[in-house]
Amino acid sequence: MNxxxxxxxxxxxxxxTSTVGNLTGGLLHTVGGAVGTVGRGIGGTINNTTGTxxxxxxxxxxxxxxxxxxxxxxKGLEDAGKYPGK
Numbered sequence: 357m358n359x360x361x362x363x364x365x366x367x368x369x370x371x372x373t374s375t376v377g378n379l380t381g382g383l384l385h386t387v388g389g390a391v392g393t394v395g396r397g398i399g400g401t402i403n404n405t406t407g408t409x410x411x412x413x414x415x416x417x418x419x420x421x422x423x424x425x426x427x428x429x430x431k432g433l434e435d436a437g438k439y440p441g442k
Contacts, residue, residue, distance in 0.1 A: 373436060381434035388426030395419020 399416030403409050 377433040377436040381430035381432075384426050384430035384433065388423040388430065391426070392420050392423030395422070 396416045396419065399412035399414075399419070401412070402415065403412035406412070
């Protein structure tokens with residue numbers, strides 16, 4: 357009987373954790389994608405305006421790195437609510 361109670365509590369906590377993780381992870385994916393897209397766009401504009409690729413490509417590389425890092429963190433948060441067997 358005690359195992360059933362613990363199992364129910366665990367499922368409830370896991371459900372909340374999973375929901376929060378999925379929400380936060382999804383938001384981070386959105387923010388990361390926006391940062392990467394904006395950085396690449398501004399980088400392309402700088403390249404076309406100045407005629408040099410160093411600054412624009414550098415900005416695009418940095419923002420793409422931020423985007424990739426945020427996606428990794430977001431995926432980790434989404435996975436946080438999962439438990440073995442789910």
